[in-house]
Amino acid sequence: MQKRLFYLLPLAVFLVLALYFAIGLSRDPGVLPSALVDKPAPDFTLSPIEGGPGQRFSTADLRGGGVSIINVFASWCLPCRTEHVLITRLAKMNVAKVYGLNYKDRPQDALRWLAELGNPYAAIGVDPKGRVAIDFGVYGIPETFIIDNTGTIRYKHVGPITPEILNTVIVPIIKKVSQ
Amino acid sequence: MTAEVGHFALILALMVAAVQATLPLVGAHRDNAEWMAVARPAALMQLVMVLISFGCLTQLYLSSDFSVLNVVQNSHTAKPLIYKIAGVWANHEGSLLLWVLILTLYGSAVAAFGNNLPPALKARVLSVQAMIAVGFYLFMLLTSNPFERVEIPPINGQDLNPLLQDPGLAIHPPMLYLGYVGFSMAFSFAIAALIEGRVDAAWARWVRPWTLAAWCFLSAGIALGSWWAYYELGWGGWWFWDPVENASFMPWLAGTALLHSSTVVEKRDTLKGWTILLAIIAFSLSLLGTFLVRSGVLTSVHTFASDPARGIFILALLVVVIGGSLTLYAWRAPSLVSTGVFQPISREGALLLNNLIMATATAAVLLGTVYPLLLDAVGGDKISVGPPFFNSVFIPLMMPMIAAMAVGPMLSWKRADLKPALTRLWAAMGFAGLVMLATWALVADGPFMGVIGIGLAAWLFAGTLSELAGRIRLLQVPFVESLRRLTRSPRATWGMTLGHLGLAITIAGMTGAGSWRTESIQTMKPGDTVSVAGYDFTFDGAEPGQGPNYSYLRGIFRIASDGKPVVTLHPEKRVYNVSKRPTTEAGIHSMFIGDLYAVVGDKDDATGAYITRLYFNPLVAWMWGGVLIMVFGGCLSLTDRRHRIGAPAGRRAAELARA
Numbered sequence: 075m076q077k078r079l080f081y082l083l084p085l086a087v088f089l090v091l092a093l094y095f096a097i098g099l100s101r102d103p104g105v106l107p108s109a110l111v112d113k114p115a116p117d118f119t120l121s122p123i124e125g126g127p128g129q130r131f132s133t134a135d136l137r138g139g140g141v142s143i144i145n146v147f148a149s150w151c152l153p154c155r156t157e158h159v160l161i162t163r164l165a166k167m168n169v170a171k172v173y174g175l176n177y178k179d180r181p182q183d184a185l186r187w188l189a190e191l192g193n194p195y196a197a198i199g200v201d202p203k204g205r206v207a208i209d210f211g212v213y214g215i216p217e218t219f220i221i222d223n224t225g226t227i228r229y230k231h232v233g234p235i236t237p238e239i240l241n242t243v244i245v246p247i248i249k250k251v252s253q
Numbered sequence: 254m255t256a257e258v259g260h261f262a263l264i265l266a267l268m269v270a271a272v273q274a275t276l277p278l279v280g281a282h283r284d285n286a287e288w289m290a291v292a293r294p295a296a297l298m299q300l301v302m303v304l305i306s307f308g309c310l311t312q313l314y315l316s317s318d319f320s321v322l323n324v325v326q327n328s329h330t331a332k333p334l335i336y337k338i339a340g341v342w343a344n345h346e347g348s349l350l351l352w353v354l355i356l357t358l359y360g361s362a363v364a365a366f367g368n369n370l371p372p373a374l375k376a377r378v379l380s381v382q383a384m385i386a387v388g389f390y391l392f393m394l395l396t397s398n399p400f401e402r403v404e405i406p407p408i409n410g411q412d413l414n415p416l417l418q419d420p421g422l423a424i425h426p427p428m429l430y431l432g433y434v435g436f437s438m439a440f441s442f443a444i445a446a447l448i449e450g451r452v453d454a455a456w457a458r459w460v461r462p463w464t465l466a467a468w469c470f471l472s473a474g475i476a477l478g479s480w481w482a483y484y485e486l487g488w489g490g491w492w493f494w495d496p497v498e499n500a501s502f503m504p505w506l507a508g509t510a511l512l513h514s515s516t517v518v519e520k521r522d523t524l525k526g527w528t529i530l531l532a533i534i535a536f537s538l539s540l541l542g543t544f545l546v547r548s549g550v551l552t553s554v555h556t557f558a559s560d561p562a563r564g565i566f567i568l569a570l571l572v573v574v575i576g577g578s579l580t581l582y583a584w585r586a587p588s589l590v591s592t593g594v595f596q597p598i599s600r601e602g603a604l605l606l607n608n609l610i611m612a613t614a615t616a617a618v619l620l621g622t623v624y625p626l627l628l629d630a631v632g633g634d635k636i637s638v639g640p641p642f643f644n645s646v647f648i649p650l651m652m653p654m655i656a657a658m659a660v661g662p663m664l665s666w667k668r669a670d671l672k673p674a675l676t677r678l679w680a681a682m683g684f685a686g687l688v689m690l691a692t693w694a695l696v697a698d699g700p701f702m703g704v705i706g707i708g709l710a711a712w713l714f715a716g717t718l719s720e721l722a723g724r725i726r727l728l729q730v731p732f733v734e735s736l737r738r739l740t741r742s743p744r745a746t747w748g749m750t751l752g753h754l755g756l757a758i759t760i761a762g763m764t765g766a767g768s769w770r771t772e773s774i775q776t777m778k779p780g781d782t783v784s785v786a787g788y789d790f791t792f793d794g795a796e797p798g799q800g801p802n803y804s805y806l807r808g809i810f811r812i813a814s815d816g817k818p819v820v821t822l823h824p825e826k827r828v829y830n831v832s833k834r835p836t837t838e839a840g841i842h843s844m845f846i847g848d849l850y851a852v853v854g855d856k857d858d859a860t861g862a863y864i865t866r867l868y869f870n871p872l873v874a875w876m877w878g879g880v881l882i883m884v885f886g887g888c889l890s891l892t893d894r895r896h897r898i899g900a901p902a903g904r905r906a907a908e909l910a911r912a
Contacts (some may be wrong), residue, residue, distance in 0.1 A: 081586050084530060087580035088537070091623065092572050097630035099564045 116209035120199025124181040131199035137225040141170040149187035153234035165194035174198040259309025260400040266302035267390035273383035289376035298362035311342040320406040329412040339423035346399035377445035421481040428474030433539040435467020457519035458808035469887035475882040487837030500542030503716030510611035517777035522701035603661030640692035659716025665905035681715035714757035748890025759879030765872025776862040786869035808853030
C-alpha cells in the first residue's frame with residue numbers, strides 16, 4: 075500500500091500545481107498592488123507651482139477634510155492629458171477633494187497645460203525631483219490615490235482613468251471610504 | 254483561397270488524428286492487425302495535411318497577403334525574405350503550426366521507419382502521438398487560428414518585432430521545438446509501455462535515439478537562444494533565468510536525466526519505473542513551457558502572446574495529458590518488475606546519482622519559476638524570483654555532480670570499487686590543482702568561486718580524457734594497439750566522451766564570463782580612448798545609414814592591444830521604420846581568451862558625445878563551443894551501430910516467448 079502511495083506522489087504534486095495555475099489564470103499579472111494601501115500617507119510639504127494658483131499642499135490637508143484624491147500628473151505625460159477631462163468631472167461631482175501632484179515638470183509647462191485644459195485641483199504640490207512621489211511608491215504616471223478622512227491611503231490606481239474605471243471603481247470606493 | 258486551403262487542411266488533419274488516436278489503440282487491445290495497421294497511413298496523412306497547411310501560411314507571408322490577420326500583425330512588404338519566412342513561426346499561431354508540423358514529422362518517422370517495432374507497440378505509440386496532436390489541432394482551430402481573415406485589409410502590415418528580426422532567432426524556435434516535441438516520442442513510448450505493462454532492453458533501445466535526437470536539438474536551441482540574447486539584447490549577458498529560458502531549460506535537465514537512466518534500462522534491466530516517470534516529466538515540462546509562455550500567467554520579457562481563453566485551454570490540455578499520464582503511471586508502474594540489482598558504488602549507482610541531482614535541479618528551477626505564481630495565488634506579494642535564487646541553488650547542486658561525473662564512467666556495472674577508479678584519476682586531480690593555482694595567480698582579485706569553477710571544469714576534462722586513455726589502455730599496450738582500440742570504440746562511447754568534454758568546456762566558459770567580466774560604461778566623443786582589460790578602445794565616431802527596413806547609427810571602435818591594432822568593431826543602434834522600435838546590435842570580436850564587445854548608444858546633442866558600453870567577456874566563446882561539441886557527441890552516438898540496425902528482433906522474440 076505504501077508503495078502505491080509513492081507512485082501517486084507525482085500526480086499529487088502536479089494536481090496541486092495545476093490548481094495554482096488555475097487560480098493564477100484568473101489574475102491579471104499586470105496589476106501590482108501598492109504596498110502603501112491602508113497605511114497613512116507619507117509626510118510631505120510641497121510648494122505650489124511657481125507663479126501659479128493656490129497655497130502650499132501638505133499632509134495636513136489630507137486629514138479631517140473628508141475623502142481626498144491625489145492625482146499625480148505632468149505636462150509631458152500623454153495619458154495624463156487623456157484622463158484630465160475625467161479628473162475634472164470627478165472634481166465637479168464634489169464627492170472628494172481633488173489634489174494634484176505635479177511630477178518632474180517645469181513650472182511654465184505645467185501652467186500652460188492648466189491654462190489650456192483647465193484646473194480642477196483644490197491645490198497643486200510641485201515635486202520637481204520626484205522625492206515625494208518616491209515616498210508614495212509612484213513608479214509610472216498617471217497614478218491616482220484615494221485617501222480617507224484620517225489621512226490613510228485606501229486605494230491606488232496606476233495608469234490613466236477611463237470613464238469605466240471612474241464609474242465602476244473610483245467613485246464606488248470613494249463612497250465606501252467616506253462612510 | 255490559400256488561407257482557406259490551409260485552414261481546411263488543418264481541419265482534415267484533426268479528423269485523421271482523431272481516427273489515429275482511437276482505432277489502432279483499440280486494435281492493439283483486441284489484437285486486430287487491420288485496425289492497428291491504420292496508424293501508419295494515418296500518421297503519414299497527418300504529415301501531408303499539416304505540410305499543406307504550413308506551406309499555405311508560408312505562401313501567405315511570402316506574398317504579403319494582408320487580408321490575413323496573422324500576416325498583418327507580423328509582416329511588412331519591406332521585410333527581408335528570410336524574416337518573411339521566419340515570420341511564419343515568430344508569432345503565437347504560426348509557432349503552434351510549427352509545433353504540430355514537427356509532431357507529425359516525428360510521428361510519421363515512426364510510421365515509416367519503425368518496421369522492426371512489434372505491431373502492437375507501434376500502434377499504441379502512434380495512437381498516443383495522435384492524442385497529443387488532437388489536443389493541439391483543437392487548440393489552434395478553437396483559439397488560435399493562423400488563417401483568420403480581416404474584414405478590411407490594410408495597405409501594409411505592422412511588421413515583425415524588430416528584436417526577432419535576426420538570423421539567430423529565425424532558426425531558434427524550430428530547433429527548440431524539435432527538442433520539445435522530440436520528447437513527445439519518449440512520452441508516447443512510455444505511455445505505450447505502461448499500457449502494455451512491459452519495459453525491457455529492447456524498449457529502451459527504441460526510445461533512446463528519439464530522446465537523444467530531441468536532446469541534441471534542445472541543446473542547440475537553448476545555446477542559440479542564449480547566443481542571441483548575448484549579442485542582440487546588448488547587455489553582454491547570456492543567461493537571465495527568465496521564465497521563458499527556464500521553460501526550455503527544465504525539459505533539458507529532465508531529458509539529460511532520461512538519457513542517462515535509459516542506458517541503465519537498456520544495459521541492466523532496472524530503474525524502469527523511474528525512467529518511465531522521467532519520460533513523462535520531460536514531455537510534461539515541454540508542455541508546461543508552452544503553457545507558461547503562451548498563457549500569460551507569468552509575465553516575461555519575451556512572451557509574445559497572452560490571452561486568458563488560450564490559457565484556460567492549455568491548462569485543460571495539461572490536466573488531461575499530464576494528469577492522465579501520471580494517473581496511468583500510478584496505476585501501472587508498480588507492476589513493472591526490475592531484474593537487475595546493483596550496489597551503491599557502481600555504474601548504475603553513479604547514473605542514479607546523476608538522475609537524483611538532475612531531478613533536484615529541475616525541481617529547484619521549477620519552484621523558482623512558478624513561485625511568484627504560487628505566492629500570488631494565495632494572496633501574497635507580487636514578487637519575481639531572480640538570478641540570486643537560481644545561482645545560489647543551482648550552482649551548489651551542480652558542483653558535486655561535476656565532481657562525480659569524472660568518476661562515474663570509470664566504475665563497472667553492478668558492483669565497483671571506488672579506490673582503483675580514484676587512483677586512475679590522480680593525473681586529473683593534479684591537472685585540476687595546477688589549473689586552479691594558475692587561475693588564482695592570474696586573477697587573484699576575482700571571486701574565489703571562479704577558481705573553483707575552472708578547477709571543476711579542468712577536473713572533468715582531464716578525468717574524461719583519463720577514462721578514454723584507460724579504455725584504450727594507452728601506454729599499457731603498444732601504441733598501435735591503443736590506436737586500434739580507439740578506432741574500434743563504439744560511437745555511443747564516443748558520444749559520452751565528447752558530451753562530457755563539451756560540458757567541461759562549457760563550464761569553463763560560463764565560469765569565465767560569469768566571474769571576470771570587465772565592463773565600462775561612459776560617454777565618449779570621437780577620438781576618445783578607453784582602456785578595458787588591457788585593450789584600448791578608440792571611438793572614431795558614428796555614422797548614420799539605411800538598412801532594408803531600418804535606419805541605423807553605426808559606431809566605429811578601433812581596438813588595440815599594446816599599441817598593435819586588433820580589430821575594428823561596428824556596433825549598431827537600429828530604429829525600425831514601421832514599429833519605430835530601437836534595437837542594439839553589439840559589435841563582437843571573439844578570441845580564444847575572450848570576447849571584445851562594444852555597444853553604441855544615444856548621442857547627447859549638447860556635447861556631441863555618445864553613450865558607449867564596452868566589455869571584455871573572458872572565455873565566453875567556450876560556452877557555445879562546448880555545446881557544439883556536446884551536440885556533435887550526441888549526433889555521433891545517434892549513428893551508433895545498434896541504432897542503425899535496430900534492436901535484435903530475435904532476442905525480443907525470445908523474451909516474448911519466455912514471458
